[in-house]
Amino acid sequence: MWLFRYLFTNLYRAIQTPNGRHLLWLFFRYAGRPRHQSGMIPFLHYRFQVPDALSFVWQFKEIFADESYRFQTDSAEPVILDCGANIGSSLAYFRQNYPKARIIAFEADPDIGAVLSQNLTSNRIEGIEVVNKAVWVNDEGIDFGSGEADSASLFSETNRRRVPSVRLRDYLLRELRVDMLKIDIEGAETDVLMDCHDALAHVRNLFIEYHAYIGHPQTLGAVVQILEENGFRYYIDSNQSRIRPFINHRYRGNDVMDLQLNIFAYRP
Structure with missing residues (x-):
């Protein structure tokens, strides 16, 4: 066995x-x-x-x-901010497991955002505020590359265009408590977290998909420092299983990104 x-x-x-x-x-x-x-x-x-x-x-x-996004809460109506909601799979999970939650979903890619809205409507996943804008450090818009499938990012040069943005810090400061903050924004996470450094005190659970892109500085240390200074415990996981990492410097043969990590941060 x-x-x-x-x-x-x-x-x-x-x-x-x-x-x-x-x-x-x-x-x-x-x-x-x-x-x-x-x-x-x-x-x-x-x-x-x-x-x-x-x-x-x-x-x-x-x-x-x-069930990577499962969290515990004593709130009857937990608040969930889903940054990088993609086609809505995470929203279906959140609504299914936290039926009374107030959920705000952000999706930067206009085309994926249209699929997201279609999936929510056709599956009667209701009561979710969808913001089809990029999560960023201001509301002035951002240059964004729409890659294939789930590879869109700030660093993609494919179909690059200007998309509208929102400042995540503003949304956090409007809430008295955020039970789950999910950040999967393909390379913008470090800048956004630095901008939100003093607005995370009332966040109970925080998921970050961390990305490092070839030719750009790795900023994992800055992310971890933000978590530690805000009193989070954290667990870092990678599904890369990279063999011979001193020789293999690519994330699954990717020519754009060389590291992806899942960071789970929570209040002790």
Whole structure:
């Protein structure tokens, strides 16, 4: 049994839960589809329009199978700010598990934002304020590259354009308490967190997807310093499993980004 668990850890974990078994079905059914082709995928009791099947399957793994965004709260109506809501998978999870939550969702990419709104409407996921603007350090707009699937970022040169922005700090200061702040904004996270440094005291749980782009400084130290100075405990996880990292300097063969980490910060 222990040898089996060592050799087939991910498979062993997956078969332990209904959502894990559903993940295996999604992998077999959709992960082999051609990349970057839009289509409809049914999962659980939802039907989502997705721009890329493989990216969606990985989203399902992180959000529904692993439940990476699950948090504890004593609030009857928790406040959730989802920065980088993409096509709405995380919003479906939050609404399902925190039915009375007040949720504000931000999505910078206009095309992905349209898919997000369609998925919410068609699946009757209600009561979510959608802000189709980039989360940034001001409301003056920002240059943004729309990459394929979920690769859009400040550093992408593909289909680069100016998109409207909002200052996250303003939204945080309007709230007395934020139960969950999710930040998955493809390279803008360090600048935004530095701007929000003095506005995080009432945030209970904070998820950050940290990115480092080739040719740009790595800023993980600055992010960790902000967390420590605001009294968070944190856990840092990477699913890269990079073999021979002194030789392999790429994130999954990526020519743009060389590091991605998931940072989970919470109040002790």
